[in-house]
Amino acid sequence: MDTRRPTIADVAKRAGVSKGLVSFVFNDKPGVAAPTRVRILAAAEELGWQPDPVARSLSTQRAAALGLVVRRDPTVLAADPFFPAFMAGVETALTERRQVLVLSLVPDAAAETATYRSLAAHRRVDGVLLTDLRHDDDRFPLLAELGLPAVCVGRPDVAGAFPVVNLDDAAGLRSAVDHLVGLGHRRIAYVGGDVGMLHGRRRRKSFLEALARHGLDPVGVVDTDFSAAAGARAVVELLAGAVLPTALVFASDPMAVAGLAVLQRQGVQVPRDCSVTGFDGMDLGRHLHPALTTVEADPLAWGRAAATVLLRLLDDGRADDLELPSAALVLRSSTAPPPDPPG
Amino acid sequence: MDTRRPTIADVAKRAGVSKGLVSFVFNDKPGVAAPTRVRILAAAEELGWQPDPVARSLSTQRAAALGLVVRRDPTVLAADPFFPAFMAGVETALTERRQVLVLSLVPDAAAETATYRSLAAHRRVDGVLLTDLRHDDDRFPLLAELGLPAVCVGRPDVAGAFPVVNLDDAAGLRSAVDHLVGLGHRRIAYVGGDVGMLHGRRRRKSFLEALARHGLDPVGVVDTDFSAAAGARAVVELLAGAVLPTALVFASDPMAVAGLAVLQRQGVQVPRDCSVTGFDGMDLGRHLHPALTTVEADPLAWGRAAATVLLRLLDDGRADDLELPSAALVLRSSTAPPPDPPG
Structure with missing residues (x-):
């Protein structure tokens, strides 16, 4: 008697389909014809096979986390009004989807590169949000090499492979x-x-x-x-x-x-x-x-939109650029006509 | 012929030791006598067993990430001076150790509980930092149940199992x-x-x-x-x-x-x-x-200290409470003697 525990390959063989299709059905993905679906579920039932939660998360390649690597001085970051609001916005999008934000603060270019490599190597995040875009940004070739999906927060100065969530300042x-x-x-x-x-x-x-x-x-x-x-x-x-x-x-x-x-x-x-x-x-x-x-x-709305577009990219394999309402002047009390010229 | 892939249990049985000891040897932990070590390595070799990298990270139980779950309104959080500085401080401690911060912002008690449960179930973090401590805080029994190590940022009003990093305000x-x-x-x-x-x-x-x-x-x-x-x-x-x-x-x-x-x-x-x-x-x-x-x-120093104590707890299984220098009055220009009483 074969004492092996049944594998996804056994289920696929019995149902006469590929392993990928079995995975599709058990990950609730659309696009599998109903009769095939039933045949796969029946085969799994007969063999007593169930997807393992850990194997499942590995096979779907999802960490259920987005990454944000910020290369700034800690004291500057602590006093900056953009990042707290931006992160709060990211969180509003992630919380609904039960995802988390993996945050890393790095002091220099070497630490930045090492952090992206580590996030990718250990599959700690499914994708990253790119803020503080730089001229001819070296993160683009790095992320392409690592195969790590990303969304640009703001418009880069080079044409890139990543969706852009822009807010015109x-x-x-x-x-x-x-x-x-x-x-x-x-x-x-x-x-x-x-x-x-x-x-x-x-x-x-x-x-x-x-x-x-x-x-x-x-x-x-x-x-x-x-x-x-x-x-x-x-x-x-x-x-x-x-x-x-x-x-x-x-x-x-x-x-x-x-x-x-x-x-x-x-x-x-x-x-x-x-x-x-x-x-x-x-x-x-x-x-x-x-x-x-x-x-x-509105960095809060920007963070929310950027996270939403990145999640869409991860779900669908593609996402359109998004242009947010432009930054707008808010008139309060610190502006008035100039003083009369002296004399 | 048995076509099963060999398991760590097989190696342990053949070497006449516990599974824990096999794990110890393959995770380069000290304290295993040389002859035992050799016997274990030989048994693994004979069976063709190798530790799986994923299983290995699971067995060492380290996610190389700390968690911070904040239950506040996003707009309040975005404008709060404590959290950005505190998080920047946490990051300075984590960056040196190549660890990351997993941040989650939750709207209410139910989401808070669900998030801690999810962080623990998926081993996304090795431990958590508890901020905004509440009266008779329900996070203490929850984390005890989940077996998730934590550090209290501030002194709780109930005696607890977690180290306290306090700053007297x-x-x-x-x-x-x-x-x-x-x-x-x-x-x-x-x-x-x-x-x-x-x-x-x-x-x-x-x-x-x-x-x-x-x-x-x-x-x-x-x-x-x-x-x-x-x-x-x-x-x-x-x-x-x-x-x-x-x-x-x-x-x-x-x-x-x-x-x-x-x-x-x-x-x-x-x-x-x-x-x-x-x-x-x-x-x-x-x-x-x-x-x-x-x-x-000094929330930056507080964040750094809290993360450092939590990492120590994770490394050594215990960590002492830490009392930081008290919050101190900084005299600037918004205070002066009161005006003379009228009349």
Whole structure:
């Protein structure tokens, strides 16, 4: 007597189908004709075969987890308004599907590469969300080599194999500039972010283009790392310049908040003497005095959409790009017409 | 002829040892005498048995991942200064050890329980970090039942089996009260957090006790959900009361920031007319005008310590409690002596 436990191969043989088809039926996938389905279930029943839960998860190749690898300094990450909201959005999509987020914070390029390799080698995640896209991003060839599906959070600067979930921030920056110029501002300065990141670069470009469309040059442009401390330093620098701006456009809300405080501390009243716009739409912005006029990007919705598209890609083998509503200017109390020119 | 593939039980039987000892040898664990080791390796060789990599990872029981299940509203989480910094701290400990954080955000008690059960059943994590401890927390019996190791982030109100990584926030609140009373304040109000959470409850108690030690009663106490919006509403309520406070103690920084703006908007100058203290030590606090006097709890260090203790527990089977430096008052510019009494 054969004491072997029956295998999926035995079931397939008895039902006269492939092992793949047996797997299909037991993983509740559509597309198997009803008579075949019944024949497979009957064969399994006769042989006393049941799919093993662990084998099942291995055969479906699903870890039921998405990965997010963030290459940033921990203290910068801790103070950034984008990631907590983005992750909360990802979680709202995952919770419904009983999936989890595997989060990894890495200090440098080597650790980043090692982490993606490890996630792929140990099948810890089914796919990853790519944030902080960089110029000619080296993660694209790496993930292609690893066979790890991904979704781009934002539009990359190279054509890639991964679906893109984009939220246009250029439109919001244009609106901020148009709003300020419409109020009568001509001396506008820009406190930008990290131009090593595509969104930092794109926001800077959008600001300059929007200003140029009005025939204006910026009074000053300062690149930073997006942090509040850097925003404060940038404003000190701009206030020491030859031409004082009447409006400051910031590439992040924490920088705008810190910049606003520097202005107030130096006796520059906002918005009477100088207007300020932020970028993010962080919750605290509406609770400041003056409440912060800002470009709202809804990172929570972005996270939710990115996770949803990645899950679709994993389910169906393909997913379309998704364009979210553009970041939009939210008018609050930190912008007003410029002061009358002296004399 | 027996066509069964050999199992670890066959190897153990042939070598005359337990299955555990075979596993020990193949997982390179120390403590197996050399002759026994040789006998086991010989038995495996003779039977043609090799440990399966997947079975091996299952037998070592390590997922190389820690879990964090947070039961909060996504929008509240997105705006909370504790979790991003705490998670960044956890990550600094995990990255060094090539481990990852599995994060899950759940809306309610049922989802929380289901998530812990799923994490345990699928061995997705080796242990979990317990934050937002509650009164008589139902996670303790659940995790004991699941056999899932854990570390308490903060001191629970019941004696438990899990190591505690504590950071005393009571001392910081006492310092805030002592500081304000020392400046001459007698009319002090408190804007607290969620008293369903132990830290919300404990901060409230610490405030009241510290005030009582000076023979004072609070001018007002408002419980909230820790959010900026709730902080703003609380200040509106307190300003409408019969006795105006000259100092406000907040249980979170976002509430303090929002409360400060409400005061400024109503023409109450901070700190000239009213002093304000926060709680968290979030980065933005130092960049406000006035810069926020606050109780700094260093959630980044807390996250790092909690993860380190949990990894130690997993490695050694035990870990001592750890008491971190207490949250400490950081004096900035939002506190000053009270205004002279009118008349």
